[in-house]
Amino acid sequence: MLMTSVTDSPEAAKFPRKPISRKKVLSISLGSALAVALIVIVSVLTGGYAKNTNLSTSAVLVGHHLSGFSLDGLFGGKVNAPWESGRPSVEIFFASYCGPCRAEMPKIAKYLRTHFLGRVAILAIDATDERPAGQAMVKGDGFTFPVGFDPNGVVTGGVFGFNYVPESAFVNAKGVVTEVYYGAIPKQQLASGIKSLVAAK
Numbered sequence: 001m002l003m004t005s006v007t008d009s010p011e012a013a014k015f016p017r018k019p020i021s022r023k024k025v026l027s028i029s030l031g032s033a034l035a036v037a038l039i040v041i042v043s044v045l046t047g048g049y050a051k052n053t054n055l056s057t058s059a060v061l062v063g064h065h066l067s068g069f070s071l072d073g074l075f076g077g078k079v080n081a082p083w084e085s086g087r088p089s090v091e092i093f094f095a096s097y098c099g100p101c102r103a104e105m106p107k108i109a110k111y112l113r114t115h116f117l118g119r120v121a122i123l124a125i126d127a128t129d130e131r132p133a134g135q136a137m138v139k140g141d142g143f144t145f146p147v148g149f150d151p152n153g154v155v156t157g158g159v160f161g162f163n164y165v166p167e168s169a170f171v172n173a174k175g176v177v178t179e180v181y182y183g184a185i186p187k188q189q190l191a192s193g194i195k196s197l198v199a200a201k
Contacts, residue, residue, distance in 0.1 A: 019164050061161060066175045069155050071148035074126050074134055079148040082121035083175035088197040089121040090190070093156055093167045096126070096133035101166045104184035106141045111187050113144055118198035119173075123148060127156040127165050168193075172200055 068081040082089035092108065094101035105124075112122055122145040126134040131149060138147055150156050160169060170179040170193040178200075179193050 061169070061177050061180050064177050066159055066171060066177065068175070069159055071125070071150055071155060074131065074138060074147040074149040079123060079146045081175070082123060083171055083173055086173050087119055087121045088173045088200065089123055089171050090194060090197070091160070091169045091171065092122070092124045092185075093127050093160070093162055093165045093169075094124060094137075095129040095165050096137040097129065098165045100184040102137070104166055105137070105143075107187060108185070108190065109142045109144065111190065113142070115191070115194075116198075117194060120194050120197045122146075125150050125155060127162070128153050170194075170197060172197065 066081070066083070068084045070078055070080045073079050092105075094105055096102070124138075124143060124145060124147045126138075126147055127150050129149075129151065131151070134147075134149065148155065156162050156165075160167070164182070166184050168181040168185045168190070169177055170181075172178050178196065181189055181193070
């Protein structure tokens with residue numbers, strides 16, 4: 001069953017989520033609107049779970065099969081969609097100019113360094129940011145997981161349809177979104193989402 005609820009973390013109360021640059025985000029085709037009704041049905045049937053403040057966005061994303069992608073790594077190399085290699089994953093979208101991101105990411109990084117993840121891949125995506133600023137933030141926060149650089153919002157807006165950061169998406173090994181969390185994600189919600197992905201067959 002598709003569930004929705006308002007999620008206001010303490011960080012979100014202090015720092016409103018930041019809109020990503022609309023000049024850089026890909027336009028979403030008008031034709032995609034025709035698929036919304038079908039995706040809503042798929043979301044319900046797949047038991048997706050969304051916590052958000054935007055019903056229409058969650059209805060489109062939860063239960064949706066995502067296309068694959070490849071991004072330049074923030075520090076070089078390439079990062080690819082984990083489901084293309086059959087791994088469940090958590091995608092965490094952030095930017096250095098985002099107050100809630102700066103509050104949440106050190107806590108996320110610390111949690112992920114000290115907890116069991118099983119086969120779950122963690123991929124952070126630096127959205128519509130300047131590379132040096134993103135690199136400085138990642139170094140300061142002690143990330144130990146891959147970070148993709150998405151300066152034009154190709155993945156953030158084009159694949160996931162996100163217009164703000166921070167956002168988090170939980171995606172199973174087949175590339176189907178099982179849960180979305182809008183805003184700074186609490187550690188308990190992150191842990192719960194990872195546990196569900198670990199347990200999924």
